[in-house]
Amino acid sequence: MEIELNEKQLQIMKKALEVFAEKGFDSASVRDIAQRAEVNVAMISYYFGSKEKLLEAIFMNNTQFMKNKIAAIIHSKAHGPFEKLDLLIDTYVSVIVENRDFHRLMMREQVLIKQGPLYSSIRDMKRQNRNLIEVAVKSGQKAGIFQKNIDISMLAATLFGSVHHFFSNYKFICEENNIPEGDDEAFNTKVIEKLKSHLKVMFKAFLTYGISNKK
Amino acid sequence: MEIELNEKQLQIMKKALEVFAEKGFDSASVRDIAQRAEVNVAMISYYFGSKEKLLEAIFMNNTQFMKNKIAAIIHSKAHGPFEKLDLLIDTYVSVIVENRDFHRLMMREQVLIKQGPLYSSIRDMKRQNRNLIEVAVKSGQKAGIFQKNIDISMLAATLFGSVHHFFSNYKFICEENNIPEGDDEAFNTKVIEKLKSHLKVMFKAFLTYGISNKK
């Protein structure tokens, strides 16, 4: 299933991702992509077959990349349930931040993707993420420090939904926090870091709700 | 600012919203919309000026509707902070459920809307929602039952993000919960109701975190 990609193909995919994230798949024209990637329009059909298949290639590439990143957490030897949870939140948020363009594209287009390899790929990634949460929660429940009645789906919705919210509302949040748009560093330190600690605290509060606090 | 709309215009807007939500603004063609609304294509330009302005009309109509719904909460006489919070969550979720198509459309297109009346309209709605949370939280803090250090932006992200997650992942969630797609009743009772109570419990756990529990 591994497909080798030459430099030109990667260049097209990189620029295409930018344009797709910026304008959305449908509004992004192949001529625009070709121009930014500094290749002839015909090269897109030549290498990928079609605009649609170019999108598929980008999806396959990035979902695989993100899956690998997340999978690394599973095999890391985080000690207690709290550490597991913190690591999960930190990693997940960071992965999204590092792949902001792709994340935006995926979130935008996933509603319209109802079948095919793209759907399967996204679904697998979601399952993996969900399982990761489950592992962390169950380890805490076994240790007797997390409460028993936890709906993993709901917890996942809160985690992924909260993170996604900050990117789909990027401009609005920049306005509210007096951050100049495009200043990624300020956004990361002022917003993303706050988000991480918020999620950690909230999850702890929720998961230990009703359990005798031994702080 | 109130614009009177005749029956034909409302018919076009209704069907257009369906198509926009289904295919996205760019992929939805005016011919498709016209066909579903059973009018001639030219009627769209005739009544609204352009496809873009049709979108604007739909946005203005629905944001106003949703704003009014939410505003009603402010003036309701919910008693304690917990009741305020519960009412807020119930109402917000219900409003989204009842305007599913528009919510989907707005979430999808808002990333690309960076200025103009649409942006202002969406921003105002978000501000209003945010303020509503703030009122509920502050009333709890004054009563001494909520902890002091609460970041309203983060709480808003969690509420709106979680809710939105269930609609942008509609198909995935139906699969996981063995709900046939399109069975709105099953989705509402099995998923939406669970979401509501999950949010209520989680918010309570988080907001009272560290406060002596007098349950």
Place this chain on the structure above:
DNA sequence: TTGAATTAAACAAACGTTTAATTAATTTTT
């Protein structure tokens, strides 16, 4: 010399919008 890479041009299809003609409804005038 063979095959891959690259190009400009052409392609048909679909797009949003406009036009000009016709029908329906409303208002004004007789």
Place this chain on the structure above:
DNA sequence: AAAAATTAATTAAACGTTTGTTTAATTCAA
């Protein structure tokens, strides 16, 4: 109240672009 005049609603067709893709010729590399 009937007729005439005016405005609004509706239509099919055409408009000019833009779209993704293909073709056929050419350049480049092995």
